[in-house]
Amino acid sequence: MPAYAVLGAQWGDEGKGKIVDFLAKDARIVARFAGGNNAGHTVVNDQGKFSFHLIPCGVFWPQALNVIGNGVVLDPDVLLEEIDDLEARGIDISERIVVSERAHLIMPYHVMLDELAESARGDARIGTTGKGIGPAYADKAARTGVRAADLLDIEALIPRLQNILEYTNAVITKVYGGDALSFDYVFDKCRSWSERLAPYIGPAEKIVNQALADGDNVLLEGAQGVLLDLDHGTYPFVTSSNPTIGGASVGVGVSPTHIEGITGVFKAYTTRVGTGPLPTELTDATGETIRELAQEFGTTTGRPRRVGWFDAVAAKYSALINGYTSAVLTRLDVLDGFETVRICTHYITEDGAQTDDFPGGVAALGKVRPVFEEMPGWDRPTASVRRYEDLPEAARRYVDRIQELIGCPVDIISTGPHRDETVMVRAMMEV
Ligand code: IMP
DSSP: OOEEEEEEOSSSOSSHHHHHHHHGGGOSEEEEOSBOTTOOEEEEETTEEEEESSSOTTTTSTTOEEEEOTTBEEOHHHHHHHHHHHHHTTOOOTTSEEEETTOEEOOHHHHHHHHHHHHHHGGGOOOOOSSSHHHHHHHHHHTOOOBGGGGGSHHHHHHHHHHHHHHHHHIIIIITOOOOOOHHHHHHHHHHHHHHHGGGEEOHHHHHHHHHHTTOOEEEEOOSOGGGOTTTSSTTSSOSSOOSHHHHHHTTTOOGGGEEEEEEEEESSEEEOSSSOOTTBOOSHHHHHHHHHHTOBOTTTOOBOEEEOEEHHHHHHHHHHHOOSEEEEEOGGGGTTOSEEEEEEEEEOTTSOEEOOOOSSHHHHHHOEEEEEEEEOOSSOOTTOOSGGGSOHHHHHHHHHHHHHHTSOEEEEEOSSBTTSEEESSOOSOO
16 A cells, blocks of 8 residues: 655755656556645656646546645646646546645735735845745644635635635735735635636545555655755745655645655755755856756746755755655756766864754854765766666766765666656666
């Protein structure tokens, strides 16, 4: 009865979409468990190039049911648009998508509050994606959220929504000086969502657990990454959910005992969008070269991503939190042609001590200096290589060193954006 989790192991944008699409061939269910449309998952396969923000990346395999778990915050407009776009491209998923009744909705005022709060933060802004994620999770924790199940009995929602709006409008107008939202506008939105979304809303936990009881493979699809985790990330420069392994269990409603494989997806270097410390950041021409070569611009916001060398201190911490049973290394091809490549193995702290501990406070993290190990690069390309033995030896040594530092085997190496540009070193799932 195995579930397998595929988790972002750095600051998000590691290329999880491609990996989930690749692995979903053998899955009965692909379930998103956290985050919302702040994520951007890109899939390139024989059917074309697709960018998803909400829809799980199992949609290209007809046997796979795609579940949006209770841990996700869902903007219904975005989901409906993605379903329509897929249909327009000849992929009908109407029978293959389930939204948990317990998933919270991103309401129009959440998007407004996200923008208002960011501008009020001034220089201390987080650099959020502006999609309403933080305010939606804040309402969930405050028990003033609206859930998918509420769309199934829209009349019962009226008094609660009136109450919520009264408070929220006071915050919008009196704290931030923004414009109040009318009840009619918000309720009409809920009514139209209710009409279109109702067929997809269901008991996701029951469905996923039934598949596990039947012995089917379930993929738990992560969004964002460990270092953006609300608890374990570089707080406050984090997202508002738990993209780590605990979030996978809570966010779909499966017992941790079902999770047989925990895969950390690492990029062969490091990127980050938004503000907050990034110890190995390259602000020089090398960073610019990597950004341009790899087209490191956000799928959701288009913002240029900050780029750095592989940070093994952060990676080891990521492995500590998630307990990986395997790793995936993506975008190795981006490093093709560099004379040398670097891995950060230690930090030097403000008081001059060398450490491989990842600091808990952002002030301390912002002051560390990275210590690099330099390794020979490779002049023969890894791009599009599909067999491990065809990788240049120096590239294999780079992979080996990363494997050694994070303490778990690299089972898949991605050498290009297309599904087929993948080196399978070792099978990760039982088939
Ligand atoms: P929020 O999730 O929109 O509130 O943004 C909080 C922080 O997480 C910001 O630094 C965002 O840039 C970052 N973030 C959120 N989602 C992603 C993602 O999918 N990839 C990379 N960074 C993300």
